[in-house]
Amino acid sequence: MATDVHELPNRLIDPFGRQVTYVRMSVTDRCDFRCVYCMSERMTFIPRAQLLTLEEMATLGQAFTELGVRKLRITGGEPLVRRNVLSLFQQLGPLPGLEELTLTTNGSQLERLAGPLRDAGVRRINISLDSLDPRRFRRITRIGDLNKVLRGIEAALTAGFDRIKLNTVAIRDRGDEEVLGLLDFVLARGMDITFIEQMPTGTDADAPSPQSFLPSDEILELLRTRYAVVATDETTGGPARYYRIPGQASRVGFISPRSHSFCEGCNRVRVTTEGQLLLCLGQDHAVDLKQVLRAYPGDLNRLKQTIVQAMKIKPKGHDFNQARQGVAFRHMSSTGG
Numbered sequence: 001m002a003t004d005v006h007e008l009p010n011r012l013i014d015p016f017g018r019q020v021t022y023v024r025m026s027v028t029d030r031c032d033f034r035c036v037y038c039m040s041e042r043m044t045f046i047p048r049a050q051l052l053t054l055e056e057m058a059t060l061g062q063a064f065t066e067l068g069v070r071k072l073r074i075t076g077g078e079p080l081v082r083r084n085v086l087s088l089f090q091q092l093g094p095l096p097g098l099e100e101l102t103l104t105t106n107g108s109q110l111e112r113l114a115g116p117l118r119d120a121g122v123r124r125i126n127i128s129l130d131s132l133d134p135r136r137f138r139r140i141t142r143i144g145d146l147n148k149v150l151r152g153i154e155a156a157l158t159a160g161f162d163r164i165k166l167n168t169v170a171i172r173d174r175g176d177e178e179v180l181g182l183l184d185f186v187l188a189r190g191m192d193i194t195f196i197e198q199m200p201t202g203t204d205a206d207a208p209s210p211q212s213f214l215p216s217d218e219i220l221e222l223l224r225t226r227y228a229v230v231a232t233d234e235t236t237g238g239p240a241r242y243y244r245i246p247g248q249a250s251r252v253g254f255i256s257p258r259s260h261s262f263c264e265g266c267n268r269v270r271v272t273t274e275g276q277l278l279l280c281l282g283q284d285h286a287v288d289l290k291q292v293l294r295a296y297p298g299d300l301n302r303l304k305q306t307i308v309q310a311m312k313i314k315p316k317g318h319d320f321n322q323a324r325q326g327v328a329f330r331h332m333s334s335t336g337g
């Protein structure tokens with residue numbers, strides 16, 4: 001029996017009074033890189049039949065936006081290696097109530113797709129880049145080609161996105177010049193950059209050791225050796241803290257899950273490639289949306305009801321600082337970061 005539409009609220013509120021307005025959807029667990037902090041060298045990927053179809057993802061997008069979600073981010077794995085992924089952007093772009101459709105990509109496919117993504121309604125994108133040194137880049141990504149990514153970034157600049165942001169995972173063995181070089185790179189192009197503290201996910205032997213953890217405050221100190229970096233109270237509703245350099249268009253952000261708690265303002269949930277709704281990146285609480293999508297095809301209200309109910313188990317905060325098992329065994333490529 002279909003769910004009564006009158007029982008449905010138009011906002012998602014969790015038990016701590018936080019409203020969920022932002023959903024990150026992972027569209028594939030596959031990737032053309034094997035970054036050491038994200039994947040194993042030899043990955044076993046999820047069989048295709050277990051993945052949500054792009055149509056099911058579009059239905060999820062509709063359900064979430066009807067429940068007050070204003071921002072959707074497409075991620076992965078590498079979202080742009082999923083076949084026909086543009087059609088998903090084209091279906092999500094026009095959804096009423098959606099204020100921002102965005103993606104996080106490693107940049108390898110942007111030379112081909114930057115223009116079509118812009119045409120599909122994407123206004124801002126995040127591109128992950130940890131090094132401008134080809135050999136170091138190869139060491140981190142294992143199989144990535146820096147030149148391809150740099151060409152992708154140029155294509156994104158040409159396509160005319162409102163904002164392009166680099167995401168850089170901070171690892172201690174990075175030379176000082178590297179961090180400063182990345183900052184120079186974004187300043188010269190009017191791009192933003194966010195430094196992300198490495199999170200302890202995945203199980204790989206090659207993953208950076210606990211000793212390689214580099215707190216945001218150390219990077220900030222380093223940036224201040226060259227630039228007057230000033231704290232701001234700007235926010236994008238997420239966990240990043242933002243800084244500016246007087247006279248520059250770029251914004252410098254820090255996401256510091258380990259050194260600075262940000263859970264009290266959490267406004268987001270995630271959907272994995274297999275349709276698991278994850279209530280927190282750093283906890284195991286999850287609800288199976290694929291089961292609802294496949295058992296009740298076309299019943300949007302039932303899907304929305306399931307999402308509303310799921311909010312009741314959204315945990316207060318993550319556990320990254322505790323040496324827990326479980327979440328630590330989830331690869332970042334399956335959760336979308």
Ligand code: SAM
Pocket residue numbers: 031037038075076077078079104105106126127128167168169196197198199200201332333336337
């Ligand atoms: N493939 C795309 C990319 O690399 O941008 C999207 C998916 S990736 C999982 C999303 C983000 O998570 C990237 O910026 C990546 O650097 C980050 N990431 C992956 N593993 C991480 C970890 N262990 N700690 C912190 N960030 C991580």
Ligand code: SF4
Pocket residue numbers: 031032033034035038039076077078106128332333
């Ligand atoms: Fe692929 Fe992104 Fe993970 Fe690197 S961080 S392996 S590019 S999904």
